[in-house]
Amino acid sequence: MELAENYRELDARYYMPAFSRTTEIVRGQGARLWDAEGREYIDCVAGIAVCSTGHCHPTVVEAICEQAHELIHCSNLFYVPHQAELAEKVVEISGLVGGKAFFSNSGAEANEGAIKLARLATGRKKFVAFTHSFHGRTMGSLAVTHKPAIREPFEPLEPACTFVEYGDLDALERAFDGDVAGVIVEAIQGESGVIPAPEGFLEGIRACCDRHGALMIVDEVQTGMGRTGKWFAFQHTQAQPDILTLAKGIASGFPMGALVARKGLEFKGGEHGSTFAGGPLACAAARATISVIEELLPSIPAKGARFADGLAAWNPRQVGLMIGFTVGERCAEVQQYCAEHGVIVNCAADGNIRLVPPLVITDEEIDAAVGVINEALGR
Known part of the structure; x- marks a missing residue:
C-alpha cells in the first residue's frame, strides 16, 4: 500500500493531470493483470485494443529482446532491419494488392499521414468525417474528430472538415463541394461505444468517393489486426479503401502505427518522414504479433459470440472481440464494480461499456468476466 501511495504522490507532483486514474498496474500475463497491491484482474480492455496477443506474449517478448541485442535504433536514412518484410506482410493482409505501407508511431500519426497523402494525391484541401468519430488528438487528426469537448478548445483546426451523421449517405452526398480530398470513416466506431457501420454504408461511401474523385480513408486503428475476426473490419464488406490506417494491436503494446495505400498512392522523397517510425524494435514486435494473430484469427468469432451470448440480456453490439452495450448514467458505477470484483471494463462515450x-x-x-459484468448490471 505504501508503494502505491508514494507513487500517487510522485505522479501528482510531476505528471500533468491529463488522465483520471486510481490504480497502479505492475504486471501482466495473457489476459490477466496485477496491480501494486497484488490484486488480479481479467483484462477486457487490453490497453484499449492494444495488447492484441495478450500481455507479454512470449513470442513477442523474445522478438523484442533478440532485436534489442542487435540494434535498437537506426535512422530511416538507412534500410531498417525487418521493415521491408513487415511492409510486405501488412500490405498482404490488407488485401490492397500492389499497395505500399508507411509506418508511424501511433494511430493519430497514421491518420495525419493519410490526410497529407490525400491532399497530395488530389490537390484538394477539405475532408468529410462523421458524427461521434474519433481519429486522434494531434492537430490534423483532431480536425476530423467530431467530439466537441476534445476538438473545440483547439479550434481553428486544419484541415477544414464537414461532419455528417454516421450512416447517412444522402448527407454525405450533399457534403461534396469540389474541394473534398477524402472521406475518413471508422468501420466500427470504437470510442463511441462499439457502433458498427450500418449495412451498405461503407459501400455507399466508396461509391460517393468514386463519383466525386475523392479518396476513401478507413481508420482501422482500433478495429484492425484481427479484432473483428478478420484482419480488418472493412473486409466484412464489399468496399475497399484507398488508404487504410492502423495501429493499436499491430505490435502488442510496442508503440507503432501504419498506413497502407492502394497501388499508385505513395509518398515520394521528402514528402513525409519520421525519426522513430518503423524502427527495428517496432518492426520485430509487429512481425511477431502478426505471426501470433495468424494462429488466433479462426478463434475470434466464437469468442466474441460467447461474450454476446453471455451478455444477451443487455442487447450487446458485437463484432468479433469488440463488444459494446449501453448502460447510461450507470457506466462509471458498473466499471467500478467490475474492477472491485476483478474484471477491467471501459466506459466509452455516451454511457456505453x-x-x-x-x-x-x-x-x-x-x-x-461475463459473470461479474452481469452481477454489476443486475444490481
Whole structure:
C-alpha cells in the first residue's frame, strides 16, 4: 500500500493531470493483470485494443529482446532491419494488392499521414468525417474528430472538415463541394461505444468517393489486426479503401502505427518522414504479433459470440472481440464494480461499456468476466 501511495504522490507532483486514474498496474500475463497491491484482474480492455496477443506474449517478448541485442535504433536514412518484410506482410493482409505501407508511431500519426497523402494525391484541401468519430488528438487528426469537448478548445483546426451523421449517405452526398480530398470513416466506431457501420454504408461511401474523385480513408486503428475476426473490419464488406490506417494491436503494446495505400498512392522523397517510425524494435514486435494473430484469427468469432451470448440480456453490439452495450448514467458505477470484483471494463462515450479484450482470452476467462459484468448490471 505504501508503494502505491508514494507513487500517487510522485505522479501528482510531476505528471500533468491529463488522465483520471486510481490504480497502479505492475504486471501482466495473457489476459490477466496485477496491480501494486497484488490484486488480479481479467483484462477486457487490453490497453484499449492494444495488447492484441495478450500481455507479454512470449513470442513477442523474445522478438523484442533478440532485436534489442542487435540494434535498437537506426535512422530511416538507412534500410531498417525487418521493415521491408513487415511492409510486405501488412500490405498482404490488407488485401490492397500492389499497395505500399508507411509506418508511424501511433494511430493519430497514421491518420495525419493519410490526410497529407490525400491532399497530395488530389490537390484538394477539405475532408468529410462523421458524427461521434474519433481519429486522434494531434492537430490534423483532431480536425476530423467530431467530439466537441476534445476538438473545440483547439479550434481553428486544419484541415477544414464537414461532419455528417454516421450512416447517412444522402448527407454525405450533399457534403461534396469540389474541394473534398477524402472521406475518413471508422468501420466500427470504437470510442463511441462499439457502433458498427450500418449495412451498405461503407459501400455507399466508396461509391460517393468514386463519383466525386475523392479518396476513401478507413481508420482501422482500433478495429484492425484481427479484432473483428478478420484482419480488418472493412473486409466484412464489399468496399475497399484507398488508404487504410492502423495501429493499436499491430505490435502488442510496442508503440507503432501504419498506413497502407492502394497501388499508385505513395509518398515520394521528402514528402513525409519520421525519426522513430518503423524502427527495428517496432518492426520485430509487429512481425511477431502478426505471426501470433495468424494462429488466433479462426478463434475470434466464437469468442466474441460467447461474450454476446453471455451478455444477451443487455442487447450487446458485437463484432468479433469488440463488444459494446449501453448502460447510461450507470457506466462509471458498473466499471467500478467490475474492477472491485476483478474484471477491467471501459466506459466509452455516451454511457456505453466497451469490451476489447486480448485476442488470447480463454473461454473460462470470458465466462468469469461475463459473470461479474452481469452481477454489476443486475444490481
